[in-house]
Amino acid sequence: MLIEDLEVILKVAEFRSITAAAASLDMRTATASAAIKRVESALGADLFIRTTRQLRLSSAGERFIPKCQEALLMLDLAKQDLKEGSAEITGDLRIGVSSDLGRNLVAPWLDEFQEQHPGVGLKINITDSQVDFYRDPVDIALRYGPPGDANLYGFKICDVPRLLCAAPGYLDRRGTPRTPNDLSKHNGLFYQLHEIIHNIWEFSHEGEILKVRMSGNRSSNDGDLVRRWCVAGRGLAIKSSLDMSVDLLSGKVVPVMTSYTPKSTELWLVCPGRQSITPAVRLVRDNFRDKCKEILQELAKKKILAKNIIKNSG
Secondary structure, eight states, X not given: OOHHHHHHHHHHHHHTOHHHHHHHTTSOHHHHHHHHHHHHHHHTSOOEEEOSSOEEEOHHXXXXXXXXXXXXXXXXXXXXXXXXXXXXXXXXXXXXXXXXHIIIIIHXXXXXXXXXXXXXXXXXXXOSXXXXXXTSSOSEEEEESOOSXXXXXXXXXXXXXXXXXXXXXXXXXXXXXXXXXXXXXXXXXXEEETTEEOOEEEEEETTEEEEEEOOXXXXXXXXXXXXXXXXXXXXXXXXXXXXXXXXXXXXXXXXXXXXXXXXXXXXXXXXXXXXXXXXHHXXXXXXXXXXXXXXXXXXXXXXXXXXXXXXXXX
């Protein structure tokens, strides 16, 4: 079987459409169909069940596709390892990243990375939804929280403190909350995922956990939009200190109720398996660690974060 034919098979499985797969590979639909027939003939089994309305994997396809994907990734890894001894890093880097982190921090970091390694092509999938490595066109994902699936592999980038933030103008108008009891007088800006609005805010204070059900007039499934509302003075928001770092360092927003600490999170670079860890991925991982460490140290230097909070973050 030709490697090119197997690549067609994987694209068809990804898009559930021969036409869409052919378009993504810049080939005619008839050429893609011929590739499928050659692979199925060599295997002696149909990989797809085709109807007039849809295309789906057969039971044979469900068994074959993951192994095929793994084999091609291993082949690509072998090619990359041959080049690892040289300065050249090549190939496409398909990365999924959340909206706020992706647009405001990761995109510029990857610009610098590509300038240093012009042989690398970037494909960035920005979404706040959980990445599905089989369904979504990504090889790695930078996201908050460790891998929830034991089949996934991940690298911890850093611990990330979260902060209750507001714009100075908002605080001038509405007053500055000092304790959770003061929050009833304020407007919350909420993150929403799968129709669930995260309006119960949790704080730690002197060893005690306090939960507050907030009221507010805005919510969004886009974390970057929640950040923009906060900067514009629309209310209070609990956000990652990395997501808000540019605005915190510029003074566009300030942390409030600093003796009451929202639950921190972790930033992880997640892969579907060890076979996805190419030289480019390792370089990106190290780059992300360095960039995050610099930002957290700068926030501590400006006393926006306490130094003891970030001692384990780099």
